[in-house]
Amino acid sequence: MRLRGKVAVVTGTSPNIGGGIAETFAAESAKLVCVDLDPANARDCAAAITKSGGAAMATPCEVTVESRFHGQNPRAHPLRRSRPCCACWRR
Numbered sequence: 001m002r003l004r005g006k007v008a009v010v011t012g013t014s015p016n017i018g019g020g021i022a023e024t025f026a027a028e029s030a031k032l033v034c035v036d037l038d039p040a041n042a043r044d045c046a047a048a049i050t051k052s053g054g055a056a057m058a059t060p061c062e063v064t065v066e067s068r069f070h071g072q073n074p075r076a077h078p079l080r081r082s083r084p085c086c087a088c089w090r091r
Contacts, residue, residue: 005029
């Protein structure tokens, strides 16, 4: 994958599939926005990526409610200068 210089918004960043997707994208040099309904999952995913040298931020959010998800987007502002890329995982 060629993800250098892109921002990936990954939803459902629990320690299972979504977290694995986020870590894989980070390994390919993407900057991550880790989104999960459980704030601890989002924080843990972002912390693991940052600890391994990647760039990530946590955004706890209920993505099935559109107004809540769009309300969170300004939090990703520091990463916006990159070209976007998106992956979503739903349980």
